[in-house]
Amino acid sequence: MELTPASDFSPRALSTLFARSFEGYFVTIPDAPVLFDARVRTEHISLADSRIARVDGEPVGLVLMARRGRVSRVAGMGIVPSHRNRKLGASMLLPLLEEARARGDTRMVLEVIEQNAPAVKLYVRLGFQRERRLVGFVGTPSPEPAALEEVEPLACARLLPDNLPWQMAPSTVAGLALPARAFRLGPAVAVLGDVSAPTLALRAIAVEPEARGKGFGRRLLRALAAAWPGKPIAAGAIVPEGLCDRFFLGAGFSHPTLSQLELVHRFTP
Incomplete structure (x- = not known):
């Protein structure tokens, strides 16, 4: 697997990959470039710091990275259904943790659906700690x-x-x-x-x-x-x-x- 900058992709391609990477997820992510663009703008997502995961050249997942000051945020991480359960998640996120540490960030944050036990387990294993519970x-x-x-x-x-x-x-x-x-x-x-x-x-x-x-x-x-x-x-x-x-x-x-x-x-x- 290799990681390449999300800025190499068009907004249309990123929107489609984002939707594919969350197929079958707890909430539906539509393939809507306008909505994807709004997310990038309002959440301060840096496409240059975000990454596309490729296997044999094919895009199979992405990590959207937002930044404000010395804080980074995983704004979305997903893998297309055909490449799930291959232990790609840690390989996708660990390099971004090291990049954040190297540039002087004080912390990285993320939100994960509480009922998504495998994702919670992965993040905890990578060193994330619970800050608080979020409700609607x-x-x-x-x-x-x-x-x-x-x-x-x-x-x-x-x-x-x-x-x-x-x-x-x-x-x-x-x-x-x-x-x-x-x-x-x-x-x-x-x-x-x-x-x-x-x-x-x-x-x-x-x-x-x-x-x-x-x-x-x-x-x-x-x-x-x-x-x-x-x-x-x-x-x-x-x-x-x-x-x-x-x-x-x-x-x-x-x-x-x-x-x-x-x-x-x-x-x-």
């Missing part, structure tokens, strides 16, 4: 019409705390672009994914500090439910367990089946 929420709030003001995602990003998982960190939310849209209701701001989808994907929600704990966030959820009636609202499994449980569960939301673990590999100086 889904629900259909009672609609309550209100005048929503459309704003930029940055308005929400500015209200988010530090030390959030990569996909809901302020840097990620601030970089979201259409079809993602942000809406304000008083001191509360939420960012949604494509509102034409059957489910409203809640990318982030925040309330100005002085107004927290007064029901403004839940009022915004009800206003979103009124604006797109009948559509459930779902936050992906990227929320630290315990951070928003009271808010969402109190609004009638529930946890979906899948959860994730955030793992970290710290590099010694």
